[in-house]
Structures are given as C-alpha cells and as structure tokens.
Amino acid sequence: MKKIDEPRLRDIVGERNIKTDPSDLYIYGSDSSVHHAMPWAVVKPETILQVQRIMKYANEELIPVIARGGGSGMCGQTVPVQGGIILDMKGMNKILEINLEDVYCRVEPGVIDDDLNLALKQYGVFYPPTPASSRIATIGGEIANNASGVRSVKYGATRDAVLGMKVVLPDGELVSLGAHTRVEASGYQLHKLMVGSEGTLGVVVEAILSFVPIPEFRCMGVANFDSLNDAGHAIGSIMASGAIPSMLELVDSVAIKAVNKTMDLGLKEVAAALIFEADGMVKEAVDYEINKMKKICEKHNGQDIHASYDPKEREKIFMGRKKLFPALSKYDDNLASTALADDMAVPYSKMAEMAGKIHEIARENNIVMTAYGHCGSGCMHTKILMDTKRKDQWDSAKKAITQVYEYVRSVNGTTSAEHGIGLSKAESFKIEKADSLGLLTSIKKALDPNNILNPGKLMQAPENWITATNLRYSVNS
Numbered sequence: 105m106k107k108i109d110e111p112r113l114r115d116i117v118g119e120r121n122i123k124t125d126p127s128d129l130y131i132y133g134s135d136s137s138v139h140h141a142m143p144w145a146v147v148k149p150e151t152i153l154q155v156q157r158i159m160k161y162a163n164e165e166l167i168p169v170i171a172r173g174g175g176s177g178m179c180g181q182t183v184p185v186q187g188g189i190i191l192d193m194k195g196m197n198k199i200l201e202i203n204l205e206d207v208y209c210r211v212e213p214g215v216i217d218d219d220l221n222l223a224l225k226q227y228g229v230f231y232p233p234t235p236a237s238s239r240i241a242t243i244g245g246e247i248a249n250n251a252s253g254v255r256s257v258k259y260g261a262t263r264d265a266v267l268g269m270k271v272v273l274p275d276g277e278l279v280s281l282g283a284h285t286r287v288e289a290s291g292y293q294l295h296k297l298m299v300g301s302e303g304t305l306g307v308v309v310e311a312i313l314s315f316v317p318i319p320e321f322r323c324m325g326v327a328n329f330d331s332l333n334d335a336g337h338a339i340g341s342i343m344a345s346g347a348i349p350s351m352l353e354l355v356d357s358v359a360i361k362a363v364n365k366t367m368d369l370g371l372k373e374v375a376a377a378l379i380f381e382a383d384g385m386v387k388e389a390v391d392y393e394i395n396k397m398k399k400i401c402e403k404h405n406g407q408d409i410h411a412s413y414d415p416k417e418r419e420k421i422f423m424g425r426k427k428l429f430p431a432l433s434k435y436d437d438n439l440a441s442t443a444l445a446d447d448m449a450v451p452y453s454k455m456a457e458m459a460g461k462i463h464e465i466a467r468e469n470n471i472v473m474t475a476y477g478h479c480g481s482g483c484m485h486t487k488i489l490m491d492t493k494r495k496d497q498w499d500s501a502k503k504a505i506t507q508v509y510e511y512v513r514s515v516n517g518t519t520s521a522e523h524g525i526g527l528s529k530a531e532s533f534k535i536e537k538a539d540s541l542g543l544l545t546s547i548k549k550a551l552d553p554n555n556i557l558n559p560g561k562l563m564q565a566p567e568n569w570i571t572a573t574n575l576r577y578s579v580n581s
C-alpha cells in the first residue's frame with residue numbers, strides 16, 4: 105500500500121470531502137457484486153478542476169483511481185482490487201441545462217437517474233435508458249456501464265442517448281468529446297468509446313444527453329405460461345413480428361415464487377409470465393401494438409392475458425418485476441441472491457432455449473437459478489441463489505457459470521447485456537473477445553499509459569476470480 109498524501113488531497117477537495125477512516129473505507133470497498141477490497145482513501149470532488157488536480161496527483165504517484173457513482177454495479181467494477189483512491193462522483197450532481205429547443209440536457213456525472221427524470225418530467229419529456237436501479241444509479245455510472253432498462257427495447261441503451269461529454273484523462277487533461285447535435289461524423293466517436301469503458305479510460309465529468317417526449321398513452325399487459333419454452337418463443341415471435349413494444353419482460357417460476365413470498369400480490373405460480381407494454385401519442389396505434397402482442401402470446405399458449413391503460417392496474421402488473429431483485433433474496437432464508445453470470449444477451453431466436461438452459465444447468469449443479477429480464481432487448485438475467493458460506497455451493501456456481509457462458513457464446517450471444525464486466529464476468533469476456541483483446545489493450549495503454557484508472561478490471565481481471573479476488577463473504581472450507 106502506498107502512502108496517500110492526505111494534506112495534498114485535503115488542499116484539493118477540503119477537509120469534509122476526504123475519508124480515510126477504516127470503517128468508511130470498508131463501506132466503499134464493495135458494490136452490488138460479490139467482491140470486496142479496501143481502498144486507501146475516498147475523495148469526493150465537487151468541481152472539474154478538483155478532478156483534474158486529483159488525477160494529476162495520482163498519475164504522478166502511480167496511485168490507482170476508481171471513479172464511483174451509486175455503487176450499484178453488479179460485477180465489482182468499483183471494487184479497488186489494487187487499492188488506491190475511490191473518486192466519489194456523487195458530489196458533482198448538478199443538472200446544468202435542460203435545452204428544450206435543441207432537445208438535450210447537460211448534467212454532471214453524479215446526478216441520480218430518478219432525479220434527472222423528475223426534473224425532465226415537468227417539461228413533458230424523459231430520459232429513457234433508465235435501469236431498474238434508477239433510485240441510486242448515477243448518470244456517470246450508467247455511461248460507464250452502458251446501462252439499459254425496461255424501455256430500452258424501444259428507446260435504446262445509454263449509448264444511444266449520449267451525444268457528448270467532458271472527460272478528465274488520467275494525467276488531468278480535460279477533453280470534450282462528441283457534440284451537441286443528434287448526428288456527428290467528425291472523426292472518431294470517442295464519446296461512444298467512453299460508454300461501457302467502466303472507468304478504465306477517463307473520468308466523465310459532464311454529459312450531454314438526449315431525451316424524448318413522455319407518451320400520452322401507455323398500455324401494459326401480462327400473459328401467463330405453463331411452459332418457459334412457450335414464453336421464450338413468444339418473445340422471439342413478438343420481436344420478429346415488427347411489433348414495437350416499449351417493454352417486454354420475462355419472469356420465471358422461481359422469480360414469481362420469490363415475489364409471492366415477500367409481497368401480497370397473489371401472482372399465479374405458473375412456469376413463466378410475460379409483461380408487455382406499448383406506448384405512443386395516438387391511442388389507436390398503441391391499441392394496434394398491444395393487440396398484436398396479445399395475439400402472439402395467445403398463439404404460444406399464453407393464458408390469463410389482459411392489458412390495461414389504467415395507471416394503478418399497470419403499477420400492479422409491474423410491481424412484481426420491479427421488486428424482483430430484493431424479493432429473490434427472500435426466496436429461501438438460507439440462500440443469498442448473487443449476481444454472477446447474471447445478464448447475458450442472446451439472439452431472439454435463442455430466448456426460449458436460453459431460459460430452459462438456465463433451469464437445466466441449475467438442476468445439473470444442484471443450485472437455484474432464475475430466468476428473467478428485459479428480454480425484448482435480448483437481455484436474459486439470472487441470479488444464482490446459494491448458501492454463500494458453503495464452498496461446495498461456490499464450486500457448483502462456478503461450474504454453472506462456465507456452462508451458462510459456454511452456451512451463450514455458442515449461440516452468438518454476449519457475456520453482458522447491461523451490467524458490464526468488472527471482475528465477475530471477465531473470464532467469459534476474455535474468451536468472447538479473444539481476437540480483439542490486443543486491440544482493447546492498446547486502446548487502454550494509449551489513454552492510460554500508467555494504468556492508474558480502475559486497474560485489474562476487464563482485460564486485466566485475474567483469470568480465476570473466485571479464488572483470486574476477495575469475496576465479500578467468508579466461505580467455510
């Protein structure tokens with residue numbers, strides 16, 4: 105561990121914005137993943153200039169810097185595996201401009217997604233990539249992860265909404281990337297390179313984001329299925345039909361059971377349910393889309409199919425999906441919900457097979473796994489529910505993860521749809537991107553020659569993360 109020059113950092117950010125107490129450091133050592141490691145200091149800048157000065161210091165002293173937003177990342181992206189400074193970006197949380205004429209807003213990176221949408225709502229517009237974690241996730245974290253959410257099937261992921269940004273490079277230089285315009289063909293699109301770079305190439309200090317009108321009409325429907333396979337085929341058929349859902353979500357039997365255990369929703373315990381939605385400015389157009397989706401669900405043996413425009417009814421339909429993540433932790437008192445191989449994307453035609461495969465792999469390895477997700481955009485989530493104290497459960501989980509990713513790669517899917525790579529998914533990422541790893545490493549070297557930004561992640565993550573990196577759980581041998 106290197107000695108941090110606390111007086112120098114205090115001089116940059118002020119007394120109240122630096123933490124070195126072990127109990128504070130412990131909290132900043134983990135995110136929503138299974139990993140933990142202690143940082144050396146937490147520093148909370150409030151201006152771009154402060155970020156520049158911190159980076160200059162860290163670069164001179166070769167100290168790792170890990171930018172952190174809400175800490176809701178699920179793969180250990182903010183876990184400081186090589187120690188260093190956690191740069192808490194939540195101190196930069198101003199909405200700088202909402203430009204209705206040119207249809208963009210300019211924000212600091214620590215703005216919470218829900219806060220941005222609350223501010224936009226008064227103008228009748230919204231920022232669509234919104235992940236399920238929008239109450240805690242920051243715009244900077246969403247950019248660095250290319251976050252997406254339930255409405256990305258129609259409106260796209262973060263990548264599609266980012267027009268430009270200001271970035272502080274590892275040596276403290278400030279650069280403006282992208283533009284304020286909807287299209288740009290002026291050379292390399294470096295702002296897009298920053299999207300999904302997980303804090304390894306630069307620190308995003310300002311973002312220019314597009315927004316869209318809030319639709320006048322929203323209609324949400326649900327269909328139950330006795331077979332996960334039928335539900336999976338319904339997803340593929342809806343997407344191939346040319347229908348334009350504004351949401352298409354799958355929940356399987358494990359997920360439904362978990363929700364019923366924790367909430368009084370009385371969901372029918374079927375093999376799977378699809379939640380679908382259409383939105384727009386013209387009711388007839390929304391009716392058209394919803395009816396199309398209903399018919400496809402019917403064709404694939406969907407039951408209890410109904411849809412509603414009523415906000416209360418919509419809220420009721422969606423509540424189970426919305427509360428799924430915390431509910432999964434209650435599925436069994438002895439089992440924790442872990443984000444391991446948790447957010448793959450596969451081609452639509454493989455959705456049904458993928459959902460079935462997850463259950464098959466769970467059975468084979470004697471662990472509990474769920475299949476759910478923003479399936480309309482090709483994203484399939486799983487959580488592995490396991491007793492994290494038991495070594496044999498980790499061994500089974502490891503086998504299951506390997507099998508899941510082998511399947512995903514075999515059908516031209518990808519390791520992560522939206523949660524990113526960090527540590528947890530690096531092994532599969534490196535296999536998937538084998539022929540471009542050299543190129544990815546060259547890009548990292550060009551932008552961060554001293555390797556101080558979030559080192560040990562993505563291409564640099566250790567081969568066997570389960571044994572090679574700190575788990576936040578103590579495991580009995």
Ligand SMILES: Cc1cc2nc3c(=O)[nH]c(=O)nc-3n(C[C@H](O)[C@H](O)[C@H](O)COP(=O)(O)OP(=O)(O)OC[C@H]3O[C@@H](n4cnc5c(N)ncnc54)[C@H](O)[C@@H]3O)c2cc1C
Pocket residue numbers: 135136170171172173174175176177178181182193213234235236237240241242243244245246247248249250251252253254301302303304306307308309429430522523558
């Ligand atoms: C309950 C729950 C539900 C979730 N649902 C979704 C979902 O629906 N869709 C989805 O996409 N994700 C989801 N996630 C994952 C996570 O919330 C998202 O990836 C989110 O974008 C992370 O934002 P954050 O501010 O918490 O980032 P953090 O976890 O703090 O950081 C994530 C990454 O961003 C980098 N970073 C943060 N700020 C900056 C910056 N200013 N400059 C450069 N790099 C930066 C970090 O270094 C790190 O690599 C969920 C997580 C939870 C816990």
